[in-house]
Amino acid sequence: MDEAFCYRDGELCCEEIALSALARRLGTPLYVYSANAIRARYRALARAFGPHPPLVCYALKANHNLAVIRTLAALGAGADTVSAGEILRARRAGVPASKIVFAGVAKTDQEIRLALEEGILQLNVESAEELERIAAIASSTGRTAPIALRVNPDVAAATHEKIATGRRHDKFGIDLADAPALYEKAASLPGVEPVGVHLHIGSQILDLAPFERAYARAVELVRGLRARGLPIRRLDLGGGLGVRYGEEGPADVRAFAELVRRATAGLELELVLEPGRFLVAEAGVLVASVIYLKETGSRRFLVLDAGMNALVRPAMYGARHAIAPLRAPRPEDELLEMDVVGPICESSDIFGRDYRLPRLRPGDLLAFRTAGAYGMVMASDYNSRPSPAEVLVDGARWAVIRRRREPEEQMANEEIPAWLEEPGR
Ligand code: LLP
Numbered sequence: 001m002d003e004a005f006c007y008r009d010g011e012l013c014c015e016e017i018a019l020s021a022l023a024r025r026l027g028t029p030l031y032v033y034s035a036n037a038i039r040a041r042y043r044a045l046a047r048a049f050g051p052h053p054p055l056v057c058y059a060l061k062a063n064h065n066l067a068v069i070r071t072l073a074a075l076g077a078g079a080d081t082v083s084a085g086e087i088l089r090a091r092r093a094g095v096p097a098s099k100i101v102f103a104g105v106a107k108t109d110q111e112i113r114l115a116l117e118e119g120i121l122q123l124n125v126e127s128a129e130e131l132e133r134i135a136a137i138a139s140s141t142g143r144t145a146p147i148a149l150r151v152n153p154d155v156a157a158a159t160h161e162k163i164a165t166g167r168r169h170d171k172f173g174i175d176l177a178d179a180p181a182l183y184e185k186a187a188s189l190p191g192v193e194p195v196g197v198h199l200h201i202g203s204q205i206l207d208l209a210p211f212e213r214a215y216a217r218a219v220e221l222v223r224g225l226r227a228r229g230l231p232i233r234r235l236d237l238g239g240g241l242g243v244r245y246g247e248e249g250p251a252d253v254r255a256f257a258e259l260v261r262r263a264t265a266g267l268e269l270e271l272v273l274e275p276g277r278f279l280v281a282e283a284g285v286l287v288a289s290v291i292y293l294k295e296t297g298s299r300r301f302l303v304l305d306a307g308m309n310a311l312v313r314p315a316m317y318g319a320r321h322a323i324a325p326l327r328a329p330r331p332e333d334e335l336l337e338m339d340v341v342g343p344i345c346e347s348s349d350i351f352g353r354d355y356r357l358p359r360l361r362p363g364d365l366l367a368f369r370t371a372g373a374y375g376m377v378m379a380s381d382y383n384s385r386p387s388p389a390e391v392l393v394d395g396a397r398w399a400v401i402r403r404r405r406e407p408e409e410q411m412a413n414e415e416i417p418a419w420l421e422e423p424g425r
Helices: 019-026 035-048 066-073 084-093 109-118 128-140 176-188 209-227 253-264 277-283 313-317 407-411
Strands: 005-008 011-014 030-034 055-059 078-081 100-102 122-125 145-152 192-198 234-236 270-273 284-295 300-304 323-325 335-341 350-358 365-368 389-394 397-402
Touching (some): 019 030, 019 365, 019 389, 030 035, 030 277, 035 066, 035 253, 035 277, 035 389, 055 066, 066 078, 066 084, 066 389, 066 397, 078 084, 084 100, 084 109, 109 145, 122 128, 122 192, 122 234, 128 145, 128 176, 128 192, 145 176, 145 209, 176 192, 176 209, 192 209, 192 270, 209 234, 277 284, 300 350, 313 350, 323 350
Parallel strands (some): 030 389, 055 270, 100 122, 145 192, 234 270, 300 335
Antiparallel strands (some): 005 011, 284 300, 284 365, 323 365, 335 350, 389 397
């Protein structure tokens, strides 16, 4: 189902639905996801591992819409969460607590309590300080927290600076050198039961070699812990598999599965994976409308109704999302170079320079590809523009899975203090 989005009769469709029909009915900006593309990705990953696939805990941070989570949960996926809110979302969408892992560098007491009350599979511990906090909270409530130590393998993934997490100077995880002593300490503390090791080296990783290096270090740690007589039954390998934004990608899941098999052979470990982007990125597009094609003396700007408020990745990481006009360009259409920009009042609100597109007119529609991950979840109310709505397509069916948030709703939880009198009285 890699071709969930393709032209039919000159119209870009998501599965069996023409995107222009959705845009006309629901307006833009509009995120549209293909349920079958999400399912296909999940199955491709799980099947690459053969009869005993790892537990795939979908990283909710990539796209936390309840319908998206439910689509994956229905196939047996668990959830990788990083906040109380994500734990609540996972549970609401139907993920059993026994398939939820909880990571994050700043778990608050309240979040730790929620994780314990829900009885989730494991808390991934990021520091010695956090270990003590979890142990104290768990033992004061008579519970035992299953924990994994998140280690920092000091491996640089070939990815954007802002989304590499496994180098020593990154804020994540515990130094490999400190891990054995801390694991031993965890084994002696009341309130926690150390069950495993966790690592995550970054995101949008296409070159698999850094995974191999990092996993080798984690496995060496596992062997070392076992040699000290410490029980360890689970290895959580994190997420990070990359997808196709331009020419490259997606990551080769078979090669990845083979690499994991090789790295963990003979260890009898329960394996966990935490993919986010890989499962949902290419299953989503952001549909936007052209407001103007603005020509200045020196440049041509295609100005859209969606900007960094709707999709921040280009502004934040310099990401370049491929653009497909909803009406297929005809062979005789001349392609022009243009800078594609949003309506937000700052210069960082640019999707990219020198896109080659046909001469689009106001009201024409286009889609940003590979927008299913880290799109809507990072959208904001900046400039008080209505948020994008979200739609899930499943074959010939579709449903709005999140309404557009109009300015009235954005203002609904704001208050003007009584002492600020209305001007002009
Ligand atoms: N597990 C942990 C502990 C993580 O920190 C992350 C992502 C994942 C799993 C999922 O990684 P994935 O499979 O999606 O690569 N906003 C950025 C991406 C930030 C990723 C943060 N952590 C972007 O738009 O590129």
